Amino acid sequence: MTTTVSDSDFSWAYVLQTWNELNVPEGWRPEITPEGIFMSPPPVGSHNLIADELHHAVGAVIDRSRFGVFQTQGVAVQSIGGIFVPDLCVASRAEVPSGSDPVGSEHVVLAVEITSRRNAEHDRKRKKWAYAHGRIAQYLLVDAFDDEGPTVSQFTNPVEGVYRNVVRTPFGQKITLLDPVVAVVDSSLFPV
Numbered sequence: 182m183t184t185t186v187s188d189s190d191f192s193w194a195y196v197l198q199t200w201n202e203l204n205v206p207e208g209w210r211p212e213i214t215p216e217g218i219f220m221s222p223p224p225v226g227s228h229n230l231i232a233d234e235l236h237h238a239v240g241a242v243i244d245r246s247r248f249g250v251f252q253t254q255g256v257a258v259q260s261i262g263g264i265f266v267p268d269l270c271v272a273s274r275a276e277v278p279s280g281s282d283p284v285g286s287e288h289v290v291l292a293v294e295i296t297s298r299r300n301a302e303h304d305r306k307r308k309k310w311a312y313a314h315g316r317i318a319q320y321l322l323v324d325a326f327d328d329e330g331p332t333v334s335q336f337t338n339p340v341e342g343v344y345r346n347v348v349r350t351p352f353g354q355k356i357t358l359l360d361p362v363v364a365v366v367d368s369s370l371f372p373v
Contacts (some may be wrong), residue, residue: 210266227372255283258315269293286315295323315338
């Protein structure tokens with residue numbers, strides 16, 4: 182069953198106020214999901230190295246007059262009453278709020294998650310579901326803990342809360358992202 186803000190006792194204004202008033206330890210990232218608040222600890226070195234590789238690959242190809250590459254930018258998926266913090270996202274520069282409010286998912290063209298042992302299932306399931314509901318055109322899941330070996334999954338074509346297309350690529354190969362973020366990501370540069 183899909184829970185939306187309109188189905189619950191909480192208004193979007195309340196969700197946004199809660200997000201803005203959270204007091205969390207430095208480096209931690211809070212997310213508001215339909216189930217409650219989810220906290221992610223600061224990432225480890227290998228996670229940061231992957232984020233750095235992705236940031237540089239994507240930053241080199243985007244139209245910087247229109248888009249920016251952001252790490253730890255809150256993304257609001259208002260239709261489900263959630264605020265998520267992708268490890269990296271590409272969003273319209275004009276739509277990123279100057280304060281602490283999250284950017285609307287409708288202004289995000291790419292969301293990237295890099296799994297850790299602790300959050301892998303959250304990234305694989307909850308965030309994929311949320312980003313599809315938010316109609317984020319591309320979701321890139323960098324999953325060093327995949328049961329079939331380290332893999333990058335590229336989810337595209339979100340329709341009615343489900344990504345219709347997925348391309349799974351083992352670490353060590355190249356992944357080509359789609360317009361407007363036409364970047365080639367070399368996953369052989371990712372630490373395992």
